[in-house]
Amino acid sequence: MSKDYFEDVPPELILVLATSLSTASLNALGQTCDRLYKMLQPELESRITPELARDLLVWAAPSKPHIVGKLLAPPHSVPPNPRGVWKSPLHIAAQAGNLETTRLLLAAGANPTAHWEQDWYQPLHLAAEKKHIDVIKLLLDNGAPVDSDYGCDGCRETALHHACAIGHLDMMKLLIERGANIEDRGHFGTALGFAVHYRQREAIKFLLDRGADASVSVPLFILLVxxxxxxxxxxxxxxxxxxxxxxxxxxxxxxxxxxxxxxxxxxxxxxxxxxxxxxxxxxxxxxxxxxxxxxxxxxxxxxxxxxxxxxxxxxxxxxxxxxxxxxxxxx
Incomplete structure (x- = not known):
């Protein structure tokens, strides 16, 4: 739509009209041109309650760092670890691989060790599952424990275990350089057990060259129940x-x-x-x-x-x- 489309409409009429619109409709109207956006933005801002701001933070976490930054800053000052959400914004940003949003949330005090779901996923685990190396580095730089584990009912594993299972050498190298324990055990045994179980030849060689113990015993079943x-x-x-x-x-x-x-x-x-x-x-x-x-x-x-x-x-x-x-x- 042309930027001049509403040029002849009196601002007073637009503002009166705005008060009768829902927030969603008001936002849609504001997106039609720059003039309306600037005119309606104060009204939109005034309608953002703490609950709406929290929901907007979760919505923006995967791909809208500019909105995340605005919500974290005054006057909204949304807590980076909001209560009452299904998945924290940091989990969402890490899973999406959005480095900028992850950085904003961590700088605002988001907890890199927060758990999600019964499997106790931390943001690091979701970033590892999606192979987001830069996000993994950022989380580790901000206190994410490299050997934290996730999984329930005996299906325990770490980020290194996952990297070995999929044969991702760059992730394995990063995690080991940051102190990951190659002999830490999960439901397929050590890191080498995960690599052998999934037949990842290059990962096996990588671990053996770094001193992984080839003589250990490993579980043959995930569950013993x-x-x-x-x-x-x-x-x-x-x-x-x-x-x-x-x-x-x-x-x-x-x-x-x-x-x-x-x-x-x-x-x-x-x-x-x-x-x-x-x-x-x-x-x-x-x-x-x-x-x-x-x-x-x-x-x-x-x-x-x-x-x-x-x-x-x-x-x-x-x-x-x-x-x-x-x-x-x-x-």
Whole structure:
């Protein structure tokens, strides 16, 4: 609409009209041209109650830093940690990756350790899930604890665990440089456990090169409620071998490929499985510890893949041999 459209309308008439309009309609009218905006802005400002200002702050947090700055400043002075909202403005800004809004909220006193939902998400966790590196840096600079965890019902993880699961090397490097504990444990074990579970080769190599312990045991199930069959945990090498768990209905790797074979494919090793096993062997993973788990449950394991115990152990020995032969290649 032309800026001159309302030029001939008397200001007094416009202001009288404004008093009979709803706030939403008044705002829409103010957007039609600069003259109306300047004329109606005082009336709009006078209608912003503390409750409306709080709601506007939440609404503006993802993408409107100029409005956020105005609401945080006098005369509105909206608290940066408002009560009665579903998700805090800082959580929203961090999840959206809006660096400017995140900076404004933190400068006004927004709490970087505030929790959201039953999973206890902090702004750092939402920024990590959306891969917003600059926002992660800003939150860490302003006191966000790098090893804070989120998740419920045993599904605990940290920002580093998530970065390892998705293989995001830049995020992993940043978090480790800021002091993240690579041996901190979550529902897939250590950071290395998350990387192995999700078959993230480069992340595995990155962690091993920085001293991650390849000999630790990790959980085989996220939840233990309801008593899943043993074993409940095993070595990283066991996980890298992608062995089917006895009586488990899950086929994690093969489901991701969209198939569900009726017969176990033990040999020859695929490139990914061979490299993962070789990497762990090269950094101290114990074949003996893995064999203890396999030997203890060999009957159930063999039954799951429809072969005899002897055939199963022969296949396992072949897997070890192939992987050990690949150690020079991964080094």
């Amino acid at each position: 309801g008593g899943p069959p043993l074993p409940h945990e095993a070595s990283l090498l066991y996980m890298a071998m992608d062995l089917r768990h006895p009586s488990s209905p899950r086929y994690p790797r093969r489901l991701r490929e969209g198939t569900r074979p009726t017969k176990w494919e033990g040999l020859p090793l695929g490139k990914n499985r061979k490299e993962l096993m070789a990497l762990l062997f090269a950094h101290g993973a114990s074949k003996e510890n893995t064999m203890q788990t396999i030997s203890k449950h060999v009957g159930a394991l063999a039954k799951e893949v429809e072969c005899t115990e002897e055939e199963y152990l022969e296949i396992i020995a072949g897997m070890f041999k192939e992987a050990e032969g690949a150690i020079p290649d991964v080094r």
